[in-house]
Amino acid sequence: MSDVQLRTRAWFGDAPLTIGFPPTWKVVELGPEDEPTMTADELRERLRHPIGSRRLADLAIGKMKAVIIVDDLTRPTPAADLLPLLIDELRRAGMPGRAMTVLVAGGTHPPASREDMAKKVGPHLPAEVRLLAHDSRDDLVDLGRSPGGLPLQVNRTVMDCDLKIGVGCIYPHPIAGFSGGAKIVLPAVCGLETARTMHDYLRGSRERGGSIHTELRRDMIAVARTVGLDFIANVTINHRRQISGLFAGDLVEAHEAGVCAAQKMYRVPLMPQADIVVADMYPFDTSWQFAQDRGMWPIERAGPEASRVVIAACPLGMGTHELFPVASPLWSRITRRLSHFRLADLDRPLEKLRTVLTLIRQTQHRLLVLSPGLKPDGLMGVFPRAQWFGEWATLRAALEARHGKKPVTVVVYRCAPLLLPATAERNQEVGAQAQTLTTHPSSA
Numbered sequence: 001m002s003d004v005q006l007r008t009r010a011w012f013g014d015a016p017l018t019i020g021f022p023p024t025w026k027v028v029e030l031g032p033e034d035e036p037t038m039t040a041d042e043l044r045e046r047l048r049h050p051i052g053s054r055r056l057a058d059l060a061i062g063k064m065k066a067v068i069i070v071d072d073l074t075r076p077t078p079a080a081d082l083l084p085l086l087i088d089e090l091r092r093a094g095m096p097g098r099a100m101t102v103l104v105a106g107g108t109h110p111p112a113s114r115e116d117m118a119k120k121v122g123p124h125l126p127a128e129v130r131l132l133a134h135d136s137r138d139d140l141v142d143l144g145r146s147p148g149g150l151p152l153q154v155n156r157t158v159m160d161c162d163l164k165i166g167v168g169c170i171y172p173h174p175i176a177g178f179s180g181g182a183k184i185v186l187p188a189v190c191g192l193e194t195a196r197t198m199h200d201y202l203r204g205s206r207e208r209g210g211s212i213h214t215e216l217r218r219d220m221i222a223v224a225r226t227v228g229l230d231f232i233a234n235v236t237i238n239h240r241r242q243i244s245g246l247f248a249g250d251l252v253e254a255h256e257a258g259v260c261a262a263q264k265m266y267r268v269p270l271m272p273q274a275d276i277v278v279a280d281m282y283p284f285d286t287s288w289q290f291a292q293d294r295g296m297w298p299i300e301r302a303g304p305e306a307s308r309v310v311i312a313a314c315p316l317g318m319g320t321h322e323l324f325p326v327a328s329p330l331w332s333r334i335t336r337r338l339s340h341f342r343l344a345d346l347d348r349p350l351e352k353l354r355t356v357l358t359l360i361r362q363t364q365h366r367l368l369v370l371s372p373g374l375k376p377d378g379l380m381g382v383f384p385r386a387q388w389f390g391e392w393a394t395l396r397a398a399l400e401a402r403h404g405k406k407p408v409t410v411v412v413y414r415c416a417p418l419l420l421p422a423t424a425e426r427n428q429e430v431g432a433q434a435q436t437l438t439t440h441p442s443s444a
Contacts, residue, residue, distance in 0.1 A: 004412050006019060017311070032419065037242040046247075056165070101129070101161065132157060170262045177211050198216070271411040279308075311370045
């Protein structure tokens with residue numbers, strides 16, 4: 001038996017998961033570079049020497065109120081490892097805990113519950129530090145329009161504080177190129193109409209993990225500067241969802257340094273010739289909404305006859321999103337998108353058509369989905385040709401029934417939402433990874 005060790009249930013146990021294949025099958029495992037977890041002392045040292053910025057403790061001198069903006073549970077950022085260090089920096093400047101707020105910001109996602117916020121910030125947040133959840137429909141300040149023309153509404157708590165810190169994670173993103181940086185402001189702490197207009201109007205990257213020098217990113221940066229984002233603490237993570245790199249300081253310079261590191265750490269070769277393609281959705285496997293949105297690229301690149309396997313625990317089920325509700329039937333999602341049609345869309349009709357065609361194509365895949373947290377009827381409501389499995393043994397049996405005992409090639413993309421496929425020119429350059437990982441179990 002050829003075993004691959006994965007992880008599953010991000011934020012809900014982060015437990016090990018073993019998947020096995022017949023010994024005659026060639027198994028290739030591809031994933032992030034296995035970088036070590038940074039210690040608290042190493043993280044503290046990075047904060048003391050930020051990129052393109054004065055030290056946070058120096059920025060905090062004379063400030064009255066600080067807000068630390070962190071992303072929500074749909075993102076894998078281990079904020080609990082950073083918050084005590086950031087709070088120590090603020091205390092160093094003489095700021096009391098009662099003057100600090102941690103804001104859990106999810107853009108247009110539903111406001112985080114108390115339980116979700118506790119998971120994100122961890123058990124050691126001082127009691128005097130206020131903990132709040134952003135609501136894209138309530139308690140907003142109107143700031144007019146952004147340089148890109150967006151109606152700009154921003155969380156009132158953010159605007160009431162005179163020191164603003166953003167905490168996030170850097171990984172490939174389908175529109176922003178890469179997450180992190182100014183994205184913790186736009187759209188994370190903005191109102192619903194701001195986020196909706198941003199997605200409708202501004203041009204972003206044309207590919208997942210593409211350029212961060214786009215119209216969309218320029219407006220994100222301009223809005224973050226307008227709001228007054230003083231400092232960011234962005235991280236890269238390893239396959240255990242632990243911090244492998246910290247990029248702290250200026251919202252542009254520190255972010256760009258983190259993107260360079262992420263491009264190296266997360267790049268893997270493509271194996272379109274594989275007979276079986278496995279997309280492991282950890283650490284975006286909290287719900288199908290974000291697993292599908294972030295990690296389906298290996299499925300899209302698989303050969304026409306390949307078996308397509310998705311592993312996503314989905315303890316929160318299908319999930320939800322105000323702008324892109326995955327649980328809606330396909331026709332409903334297309335109708336919803338067309339209902340937000342603007343005249344500005346006319347200058348890029350092919351881009352809009354590609355989005356619709358991608359939605360249609362995804363629903364036609366014959367997926368084999370390992371997801372104990374999903375109900376079969378919910379999954380098949382949006383992927384009618386999918387097969388649902390609650391345990392690996394039955395899914396493996398289905399693969400053996402199709403492929404038999406003859407030699408086949410399996411490629412497992414571990415942490416698929418984090419990975420960045422190599423371009424054709426670089427595929428050979430990074431292909432050595434596949435040789436070193438073939439059939440070798442990995443530590444979870």
